[in-house]
Structures are given as C-alpha cells and as structure tokens.
Amino acid sequence: MDQNESRTMTRRGLLRLTAVSALCLSLPTMTGCMTVPKYKPIGAGEGKSMELIHCNIVDVIQGVVHHDRTIAIRNGLIESISDRIPSPREGSLVIDMKNQYLIPGLIDAHCHSTLSSEAEFNPFGVPTMLGQVKRNYVQQLSQGVTTIRDMGALPKLLHKNLELIEKGELAGPRVVFCNAFTNVYGGHPDLDPADVSAFSGIAMAFTGNPSLWFKSIPELKEKMQGSLENGASFLKLTMDNKSLLCGKGEIPVYSEEELQVIFEFARRNNLPVAGHIHTKFGFDRALKYGINSMEHSLGDASLTDREIAEMAEKKIAIVPTMGIAQMLAAPEAFDKIPEEYRNDFIDRELSIRRQFLDSTPDHYIEPAIHKKNVEALQYYREYGCGNLYKNGKFMAKPDFYFHVLLYGPKNLLKMKEAGIVIGCGTDAGIPYVYHGTLWREMEMLGRIGFSNQEVLRCATINNAKILRREDKIGTIDKGKLADMVVLSANPLVRIETCRDPKMVIKGGQIYEVSPLALKIHESDHHG
Ligand SMILES: [Zn+2]
Structure with missing residues (x-):
C-alpha cells in the first residue's frame, strides 16, 4: 500500500489489507532462485499517530481478553489504550481490528x-547459505517474532545483517545478541571450521568466527571486552563436558579460575550470563556460579527437589528448547527404536517430527537445504554413529536427545511448579531447526503440560524478563514498544492460532504477513 494514497484506513482498508494477505497465502510456493522478500511496512510516519480500533487485546499475565479497545501508537510506542473511538484526525492512520486478537510480539x-x-x-552452497541467513530474519518476523535473542553468531555476518535491518532493507525482528560464544578452545560447539572444510576457513574471514575460543586468561579478558564494545548485551557460555556430536567424547571445559573471571566481568558490566547446559556437569557448575539463564534441557539427570529449589532461590531462568530434542532424537539411527526410548509422549513427538520432515516447510527453509537435511539422516545407518566424526560427518547423537525427551518434561514441570521463569526458544539455525518455528516449541510446551496462557507467557513476558527488556516488550501496555501480533482467533482457547499471524506490528510498523508476500513486493535476488 502506498502511504501517500490514503492516511486513513477504515474497515474497507483493513479488508483490502487482509485480502492482500490472503492472496499471498494462496499463491504457489516459491521455488528455484533464492529470493529474500523485501517488506514495505505500513506506519503512521514520524510524529504522527496510528490508532488501532476495536482491538481484542490478549492479556498474557491475567489470561483474559480485553475487548473493543483502541490502541494509539506514536513514534513506535503504545501511547494509550482506551475504549474511546477516535474521530479520524488529520494525519492519523486508523485501522479497524474488529474480530481480531492482538497478542504481544513474540520473542x-x-x-x-x-x-x-x-x-x-557445502562449499558450493555458500550463496544458498547466505541467502538462507537473510531469510531467517524475514521468517521470524513473518511468524510474529518481533524480538530474537541470538545465542552465538558469526559476528561479522550478524553486524552486516543488523545494518540492513536498521536501514529497512531487510525485514527482521530486533536482535539482542552476544556475538560469538565465550568458549574455551575446543569447547562446545566443538567443531573447528577448519576441520569442516578448508573452504570454511576462508569463508570465516568474511563472516567472523562463532567461537571466541580463548587459550589464556588475558586473551579471555581481551576478547570479552572486544565483544562488549561490539554491542553484546550478555555472555553465552558453553558448560558441557561432553560433545553432542556422534563419534566424539569428552571436550575441554572452563577452569574454576576462568569461570571466576567470566562472572566477575559480567557483574562489573551488568551483563547477564546464559549457559548452554545439556549435562548435569554443566548444571552443577551453573548452579554454583548463579548463572542467569540455563539454555536447553538436561539429557543425563532427573533433578532433585533440592536442586530445583536452589535454582528458584538463585532466580535462574531456563529456556528449555525442547524442540531440538524432538528433531535430533533421530529414529533413523536405529533398526528398531530401543524400548527404553518409547513412551506415549515420545511416540507422539516422533510422529510430529516425521510429519514436519515429510512436509514441504518452504516457509521456513530454502527447499534445497531441507532436502539435503533429510538425505543426511541416512548417514546414521550408513556409517554408524561412532564413525561419523572421523568421516567428516557432523551429526548430533540421537541417544542423547532421546534422553532429553525422557528427562526434560519432568524436570520442566517441576521447575514450573517451583516458580522458575521459563522462556521459550527454538535454537533455530542448528540443523533441522528452522527460523520462524517458535510455534512448534510453543505447542510442544503445551503437550508437556503447560496451559495456553502459560505457553503465551513463556514466549512473551518471561522471555522479555530473560532478555532484561520487560520494561519495553513482552506485554501490550502503555509506554511499551508497539510490538504486536494480529491473530484471527483467541490463542488462549486455541494456541495453534499462533501458527498463522495475520499481521505483525514491530515498533509501530505494520507488516503484512506471509513470506510469500515477496510475490507482490519488490524482491532481492540471490544465487
Ligand atoms: Zn543454541
């Protein structure tokens, strides 16, 4: 829509907008040439106001819907929420949200x-890789995710993309980041790009190294300082002593002295510390040091009530990323799934995983990448898990992830009971887990035993707390950023509604939804 064409959008305007979205959704799936959509958001313009009328606002904290409200937005913020109907003012954009439900922007x-x-x-697939990385941001935003926390990036590539988002050349969420992982040399992710391919060493000159990989305390201090100066707003540690890769065992861990230096640096700079923790070894250390958030779920222990209580007491949050266990517990690795890995919950998750792999999830991934990923599953049987690493195939250990499915739900329900802040995240970017699929993690939390309201809270206000941004995002409230997702039904009743946002509002800018909107908008071509 041309912004000059009309300053006031009434019901007819909204219908037209909705019709455009519906048109996008009905178009055939994009194939062939990698295309990154360029959204043209609709906004009121600098200093002008936009009024959303007849809104049904989902209050994720109270678990209720406030009907028929008017949300006034100015300069990207929610200026007021009231029940008055504005008379169209000069220069104000009015949008009728009748029959729509608004939830806070997802995180x-x-x-x-x-x-x-x-x-x-794939050294020959670098253009596809880079195109997919751009698509990652668009996919997240078009699924209602207005903020992401990047948990370990190729730093140079990240900053290039942030610049594009900032300039409005790439549609994407706002990004809270840590740059590279703060990891000891050889620690998780224990994959030296030089081992993967000589070519990836060259590529890293362009993208930056995702691993900080320090070898001494002075180097650690210098690199943490460098990352802070490069915009990092938290530290990401990798706490496990065991590799997650087939054919690899123990990996190096931080010394106590290094952990003291890291936590001291974090305290001095008021940075939260997040830790990749899949093992009890990592959990115990994180608990001792009072980490701010544990990332992922344990695959080797049921936590005791005492351990959970200590976690709650120290206000340690968790982002369980259970969806990765669903995707990486690969039955393809076995002739027959071992009996110990079978229960109703796991059987159901495996069938949901199969459906997703068999679908054409083109909204979430370049089709060529998905096809290759599915083909790579045959390596488990072809080589045997133990032989994969030495043959240059870097696949995750399925047994480990089956154990996450066995232990994770019980630990998580106990944490919920203890009042621990539970967030929601995908770990998208790792193999088989795609950007824009937060709804899969949300629905999985539901199957584990979270109510729809709890799921919504995890993906909004709890995440905002974990990001230390609860004063700005996480609920629809006066003074907060105007980040909202427009849904056609009440997600407190049906959480699956979150799969299909109708519009996404980020900082007061309205994005029509559909990754396929590229069909009607100007596009970028790659590869
Ligand atoms: Zn991760």
Missing part, C-alpha cells in the same frame, strides 16, 4: 540468526 529467546540450519557444510 524467540534462543536462536542463531546467522546459521542456516544445514546438516552438512
């Missing part, structure tokens, strides 16, 4: 925006 509290979700590095 993906754990993802890797510069990783392309590929199971295998």
